[in-house]
Amino acid sequence: MKLRLASVRLGLGVAVVLGLCACAVFLRKTAGGLRNALSPAYWRARENGADLYEPSNHLFKRGPRDRAEVALSFDDGPHPKSLPLILAALRASHVHATFFMVGSQIALHPSLARAVLADGNEVGNHTYDHKPLDKLSVEGVRHELNACENTFHAATGAKMDLMRPPGMRFDPKVLQIASQLGYVTVDWNVAAKDYMTHIDPNVIASRVLSRVQDGSIILLHDDPDTAAALPYILEELRQRGLQAVMVSQMLAALPKPVLVATNANETKQGLAVAVHRVNRASSFGPAHSESFTR
Numbered sequence: 001m002k003l004r005l006a007s008v009r010l011g012l013g014v015a016v017v018l019g020l021c022a023c024a025v026f027l028r029k030t031a032g033g034l035r036n037a038l039s040p041a042y043w044r045a046r047e048n049g050a051d052l053y054e055p056s057n058h059l060f061k062r063g064p065r066d067r068a069e070v071a072l073s074f075d076d077g078p079h080p081k082s083l084p085l086i087l088a089a090l091r092a093s094h095v096h097a098t099f100f101m102v103g104s105q106i107a108l109h110p111s112l113a114r115a116v117l118a119d120g121n122e123v124g125n126h127t128y129d130h131k132p133l134d135k136l137s138v139e140g141v142r143h144e145l146n147a148c149e150n151t152f153h154a155a156t157g158a159k160m161d162l163m164r165p166p167g168m169r170f171d172p173k174v175l176q177i178a179s180q181l182g183y184v185t186v187d188w189n190v191a192a193k194d195y196m197t198h199i200d201p202n203v204i205a206s207r208v209l210s211r212v213q214d215g216s217i218i219l220l221h222d223d224p225d226t227a228a229a230l231p232y233i234l235e236e237l238r239q240r241g242l243q244a245v246m247v248s249q250m251l252a253a254l255p256k257p258v259l260v261a262t263n264a265n266e267t268k269q270g271l272a273v274a275v276h277r278v279n280r281a282s283s284f285g286p287a288h289s290e291s292f293t294r
């Protein structure tokens with residue numbers, strides 16, 4: 001009898017532990033962690049949309065949770081070995097993406113920066129030397145962003161409106177400078193550690209596909225292993241009904257839309273391209289009256 005009671009208690013104990021684990025996993029997946037779920041500040045931020053976009057410092061964190069869209073971004077290029085393959089995969093799937101380019105790489109391969117724009121993609125600023133911005137002085141941060149911007153402009157005639165700090169290393173000073181220079185700072189939520197050398201493309205694809213949700217901003221890298229994984233990732237997203245879009249399109253589809261004329265230049269044609277992008281993004285859903293523009 002005692003033995004049976006003990007085994008019942010043990011069974012109950014295991015069930016409770018398993019239940020708590022399941023709750024923790026559920027909360028982690030749905031609300032970004034138990035700490036968030038229990039924080040009134042988190043729910044206040046969700047209520048007013050600040051968990052998606054912080055207008056005070058132009059920080060974009062993720063897309064809407066109720067739209068079957070993901071933003072696709074590729075960092076650290078342009079690289080001649082992988083970029084043409086990535087562009088071919090995007091073209092084959094009729095998808096456009098955002099490329100956060102490093103200025104020193106643009107200086108080496110200006111024609112690749114032009115090829116990315118010619119295909120209808122967009123390019124954001126990823127600094128000139130890929131330095132951690134939170135370690136730099138105000139002047140150092142400005143130099144890293146301006147040098148990348150100037151190199152891109154010399155290569156393409158266009159300007160950049162989006163920025164992603166290397167390693168997402170930023171502090172309030174970095175956000176303030178980026179805002180002053182006219183950038184939206186773009187975070188990410190799904191990554192594949194594909195910056196490491198020789199990762200199996202299957203691993204890259206499964207890391208992305210196991211984590212992706214409505215509104216995810218996917219971070220990939222301009223890398224040959226990623227290029228090999230991309231066709232599979234794009235096909236699986238399509239089968240799940242998830243539309244891959246550029247960051248500027250996801251910004252325009254926020255409950256309080258943020259409109260950026262990405263990569264506009266001074267010519268009529270460049271501005272027309274930017275307006276077309278915004279219109280196309282807006283056409284995915286209903287227009288909203290209130291909007292934040294920079």
Ligand SMILES: [Zn+2]
Nearest residue numbers: 075076166167
């Ligand atoms: Zn990077």
